[in-house]
Amino acid sequence: MTRYVPFLTIILGISNPSLSSDTYTYSDENPKSVYWGDTHIHTNISADAFNFGNRNLGPDVAYRFAKGEAVLSSNGLRAQLLRPLDFLVIADHAENAGVMRQLQARSPEEISSDLGKKWAQWLSEIDYLSDINPKQSIERALELFHSSFVDGVYGDRVSRAAVWAENIAVAEKHNEPGQFTSLIGFEWSASTSSAVSLHRVVVFKDGKNVADQVIPFSQYDSSDPEALWDYLAAYEALTGGEVLAIPHNGNLSKGAMFATEDASGNPLSIQYAKRRSRWEPLVEVTQIKGDGETHPLLSPSDKFADFERLGVSAGSKADGIYESWINQFAEDKSGIERRKYEYARSALQLGLSQQYKLGVNPFKFGMIGSTDAHTSLSTADDNKFFGKLTLVEPSAARMTGSWSGPLIEEKNWPWSDASLMTASGYAAIWAEENTRESLFAAMKRKEVYASTGPRITVRFFGGWDYQQNDAYRPDLARIGYEKGVPMGGDLTAAPESKAPRFLIRAVKDPDGANLDRVQVIKGWHDANGDLHEKIYNVALSDGRKESWRGKVKPVGNTVDIPDASYTNTIGDPELAVVWTDPDFDKDELAFYYLRVLEIPTPRWTAYDAKYFKLKDIPEEVPMITQERAYTSPIWYTPATE
Numbered sequence: 001m002t003r004y005v006p007f008l009t010i011i012l013g014i015s016n017p018s019l020s021s022d023t024y025t026y027s028d029e030n031p032k033s034v035y036w037g038d039t040h041i042h043t044n045i046s047a048d049a050f051n052f053g054n055r056n057l058g059p060d061v062a063y064r065f066a067k068g069e070a071v072l073s074s075n076g077l078r079a080q081l082l083r084p085l086d087f088l089v090i091a092d093h094a095e096n097a098g099v100m101r102q103l104q105a106r107s108p109e110e111i112s113s114d115l116g117k118k119w120a121q122w123l124s125e126i127d128y129l130s131d132i133n134p135k136q137s138i139e140r141a142l143e144l145f146h147s148s149f150v151d152g153v154y155g156d157r158v159s160r161a162a163v164w165a166e167n168i169a170v171a172e173k174h175n176e177p178g179q180f181t182s183l184i185g186f187e188w189s190a191s192t193s194s195a196v197s198l199h200r201v202v203v204f205k206d207g208k209n210v211a212d213q214v215i216p217f218s219q220y221d222s223s224d225p226e227a228l229w230d231y232l233a234a235y236e237a238l239t240g241g242e243v244l245a246i247p248h249n250g251n252l253s254k255g256a257m258f259a260t261e262d263a264s265g266n267p268l269s270i271q272y273a274k275r276r277s278r279w280e281p282l283v284e285v286t287q288i289k290g291d292g293e294t295h296p297l298l299s300p301s302d303k304f305a306d307f308e309r310l311g312v313s314a315g316s317k318a319d320g321i322y323e324s325w326i327n328q329f330a331e332d333k334s335g336i337e338r339r340k341y342e343y344a345r346s347a348l349q350l351g352l353s354q355q356y357k358l359g360v361n362p363f364k365f366g367m368i369g370s371t372d373a374h375t376s377l378s379t380a381d382d383n384k385f386f387g388k389l390t391l392v393e394p395s396a397a398r399m400t401g402s403w404s405g406p407l408i409e410e411k412n413w414p415w416s417d418a419s420l421m422t423a424s425g426y427a428a429i430w431a432e433e434n435t436r437e438s439l440f441a442a443m444k445r446k447e448v449y450a451s452t453g454p455r456i457t458v459r460f461f462g463g464w465d466y467q468q469n470d471a472y473r474p475d476l477a478r479i480g481y482e483k484g485v486p487m488g489g490d491l492t493a494a495p496e497s498k499a500p501r502f503l504i505r506a507v508k509d510p511d512g513a514n515l516d517r518v519q520v521i522k523g524w525h526d527a528n529g530d531l532h533e534k535i536y537n538v539a540l541s542d543g544r545k546e547s548w549r550g551k552v553k554p555v556g557n558t559v560d561i562p563d564a565s566y567t568n569t570i571g572d573p574e575l576a577v578v579w580t581d582p583d584f585d586k587d588e589l590a591f592y593y594l595r596v597l598e599i600p601t602p603r604w605t606a607y608d609a610k611y612f613k614l615k616d617i618p619e620e621v622p623m624i625t626q627e628r629a630y631t632s633p634i635w636y637t638p639a640t641e
Helices: 047-051 059-066 099-104 114-132 134-150 157-174 225-239 270-279 316-326 335-339 344-358 406-410 436-444 468-472 476-483 604-611
Strands: 033-041 087-090 181-183 185-188 200-204 243-247 282-287 366-369 426-431 448-451 457-463 484-486 490-492 501-507 515-525 531-540 574-580 589-598 628-631 634-637
Touching: 033 059, 033 181, 033 200, 033 282, 047 099, 047 114, 047 134, 059 087, 059 157, 087 157, 099 114, 114 134, 157 181, 181 436, 200 225, 225 243, 225 270, 243 436, 270 344, 282 344, 282 448, 344 515, 344 531, 344 589, 366 628, 426 436, 457 476, 457 589, 457 628, 457 634, 468 476, 468 501, 468 574, 476 484, 476 501, 484 490, 501 515, 501 531, 501 589, 515 574, 531 574
Parallel strands: 033 087, 087 181, 243 282, 282 366, 366 448, 490 634
Antiparallel strands: 033 426, 185 200, 200 243, 366 426, 426 448, 448 628, 457 484, 457 501, 501 574, 515 531, 515 589, 589 628, 589 634
C-alpha cells in the first residue's frame, strides 16, 4: 500500500459543417501536449508584496524557481518544485511598480514629495519594528498597503517604464522555446467606490522588441475596464503584436466583475459585449483568495459547490469575514443577488442571457487557475504551500493567526486568519509546442483548463457522431478533433434528431490522488428567458452507479489527519466516457464544461499541523480537501433562421 506523506521542503481538424463559423479548423498538427504554469505571480516589484516582506526576491528568482531551481524564500526556507513548471507570467502590479524598492534605497526622485517622504518613513518603521514588535510592524505594513493603492500616483510613468524594461529583460533571459516559456505581463489592479476588485492580468504574446513599445496600464490611468481594452487595442494597432486580459477574483468584486451594466450604469451594448469577448477570452477561476466556480447560494443542489470559499470550505466563518470586510468599501446588493455577478458558473449563464438579447455573449470565457502569490514562489499544492504573502509562509504561527494584531483584526482583513487561504491553482494549456506563440494561440481559442493544484490530464470534445468505444481508443485526441471541437469550441445547428455527444477522458496526476468522478456542468437559456443549470455524474470510480433518484454513494475517505497522509486504495486512476445530453433542446442556448474531482486528500492545514506539531486547532479549520479541475466550456448555439 502506497502512502503519500510529502511536505514542506518543496522538492516540490477536420472541419464539420455543423460547427459554428468561428470554430477553428484543426489539422494533423493538433495539440498533443498539455503544459502547466502560473499566469499570476508577484515579485518584490509589486508594492504590496514588498512592504509585506518580499524585499529581495525579484523576477529572476521567480523564474528560476518555476524552472525547478532551489531557492531561499524571504524567510530563509529552502524551496524547490518537485516538477518544474512549463511557463510563467510575472504579473506585478502596474500601480507604483518598483517604487517601494526605490524608497528603501532613498532614491532622491522618490522621496522628493510629501507622499514619498511619508512612505519612506513608514518603510523604516516597518523594518525597525519587525524585530521588537512584529504585530505593530505588520499593522504599519497594512497601512502602507492601502495607501499605495488609494492615495494616488506616486510611481510615475518614468518609474513604471524603467521597471517594465527590467521585467522584459529578465523574461527574455529565461525564455527557452520548447523548454520553458516566459510570457510577458503585468496586473491592472482597479478598484472603484462600488467594487473591491476589478483586477486583470494582462498577457502579451510578444517578446522584447514589441512589448517594450508600451508601458503597463495602471488604475491611475483609468479604473474603467473599457479603458484597459482601449489600451490593448492601441497596443495591437501600434505594434502588430497580440495581447489579452484575464479577470480574476470575481468573488471579491462586490458583484461588479460580471455585471450586466457598464461602468456608467448603462445596460451592456452590442459593442461592449464584442469588446469584452474579444479582449477577455479567459477567467482565472481559482486561486489563493478562494475558488470562484460557484457558491452554495447559487447552486444549492450542487453538493460540491461549497469549496474553498474565500479560502475555506467550512461555511459561515468565511462568509462572515467576507461580508464584514467587503462592506467596508460600499453598501451594495447582498446575498444571492450580488453573487450572481461574482462567480464563473453564473456568469456563463448570464452570458447566454446577454447573447439572447444582444446576439453577442460578453462572458464567453475559458477557465484557468493561477496562484496570485506575492512571495515570488509559485506553489499550488497543499503539501508545499508557501501562501499568499511572506507573512504567511510556512510557520507554526500562520494557521493560528498569532502574527496578526488589533488593527488587522478590527478591519477583518482576510489574511488575519491565514487558514482562509487556498492552495491554488495552476493553468493547463493544450498546445502544439511550448512557445509563446503556441501557448498564446491556445489561450485565445480557450483550449485551456483550471486545476486547484494537481496536474490532472483532461480531454474534452463535443460533436454529434462520437461512438462509445472512442473514449477508450489510444488515438482519442485525433478522433476528438476530426469529429468535433475541443474545450473552448462551439457547436451549432444540431442535425435532425441528434443531441450533442461529448468525448471525455481524465487521468490522475501521476504523483497525486486517484479520481472520484467526472461531472458535466450544463447551463442553458430556455424559451421563457429563464436560466438553468444541471450537474451530470458522467463517470464514477470504483464501479459506482447513480441510483434512480440521481444519488451517488460517496467515494470514501482514506485521509489520516494526524499523519497528513492518504492512500490510493479508492478511486480510479483514469475515467473515460462518451456522454450524450439526455435533456437537449436544439432551440436553446447552452454551455457544457467538466468538473473532475479527486478523492479526499489532506489540506495544507493538515500538513502544517503535523510538521509544526500544532495542538488545539479550532474545529472550524478544515483539514481535508477535495481537489479538482474545471475545463473551458463548449457552447451550443441554435441555428438562426
